Amino acid sequence: MSDAITALAEALAGGVAKVVDLTHRLDPDFPVIVLPPEFGQCARFRMEEVSAYDHRGPAWKWHNLTLNEHTGTHFDAPIHWVSGKDVANGAVDEIPPEAFIGPVVVIDCSEGAGQDDDFELTPEIILEWEATHGTIPDDAWVLMRTDWSKRRGADYLNMREDGAHSPGPTPAAISLLLERGIRGFGTETVGTDAGQGMHYDPPFPAHYLLHGAGKYGLQCLCNLDQLPPTGAMLIAPPLKIKGGTGSPLRVLALIPGD
Ligand SMILES: O=C(O)C(=O)c1ccccc1S
Numbered sequence: 577m578s579d580a581i582t583a584l585a586e587a588l589a590g591g592v593a594k595v596v597d598l599t600h601r602l603d604p605d606f607p608v609i610v611l612p613p614e615f616g617q618c619a620r621f622r623m624e625e626v627s628a629y630d631h632r633g634p635a636w637k638w639h640n641l642t643l644n645e646h647t648g649t650h651f652d653a654p655i656h657w658v659s660g661k662d663v664a665n666g667a668v669d670e671i672p673p674e675a676f677i678g679p680v681v682v683i684d685c686s687e688g689a690g691q692d693d694d695f696e697l698t699p700e701i702i703l704e705w706e707a708t709h710g711t712i713p714d715d716a717w718v719l720m721r722t723d724w725s726k727r728r729g730a731d732y733l734n735m736r737e738d739g740a741h742s743p744g745p746t747p748a749a750i751s752l753l754l755e756r757g758i759r760g761f762g763t764e765t766v767g768t769d770a771g772q773g774m775h776y777d778p779p780f781p782a783h784y785l786l787h788g789a790g791k792y793g794l795q796c797l798c799n800l801d802q803l804p805p806t807g808a809m810l811i812a813p814p815l816k817i818k819g820g821t822g823s824p825l826r827v828l829a830l831i832p833g834d
């Protein structure tokens with residue numbers, strides 16, 4: 577092995593580097609995005625037992641699964657959004673594998689999101705973060721920590737009569753992140769956009785601007801409070817679905833050990 581790969585293996589074995597799981601369990605009870613009733617809806621996760629060491633399969637147990645590409649903790653590919661429909665390598669099976677391992681920074685918005693369900697990540701917050709932690713590195717993932725993953729049941733989607741109310745970025749915030757050359761943007765909420773994202777210009781700015789620029793999204797993340805603001809690596813390879821717009825995946829972070 578190369579020195580770097582050997583060093584990584586030794587760091588993991590020796591606890592100098594730790595692995596943090598940023599993924600929710602795929603569970604029939606885990607919420608999925610709810611769109612206005614006139615639109616197609618996202619399937620919840622379902623498991624159907626095929627056999628369990630019985631007459632249907634004497635020595636094996638397995639299940640058939642039902643889910644949407646955007647069920648649970650999942651990856652958004654550029655072709656998911658109309659703005660990214662013609663992006664080169666825009667489907668999950670076409671994205672270069674190098675994109676699935678890379679640096680990650682975390683912008684902690686948990687205090688604001690804890691006081692305002694419609695909290696917005698703005699350019700001012702991003703610039704304030706950079707004043708402390710340095711300029712966002714080129715080709716990094718940027719994760720918006722809100723601690724929304726700690727919410728349970730109806731509080732997670734937080735639906736009211738006018739739709740969902742959950743935090744997210746303004747169009748200007750996404751534009752600034754794109755100026756920094758980010759690889760993608762991730763959130764703890766059910767979407768990379770705010771619950772009221774349809775009211776921005778453009779509507780759903782995270783989806784519209786990120787995917788239009790050939791960038792990626794991650795949604796329904798958890799444990800972002802275990803990550804440092806800078807200095808971690810993200811491992812986020814989606815399933816290799818032919819022509820896929822996204823996929824549920826296991827998202828892991830490598831962080832400095834104690
Ligand atoms: O990418 C998603 O899962 C997501 O958030 C979404 C999906 C479809 C329509 C609107 C949105 S906002």
Ligand SMILES: [Mn+2]
Nearest residue numbers: 646652795822
């Ligand atoms: Mn999605």
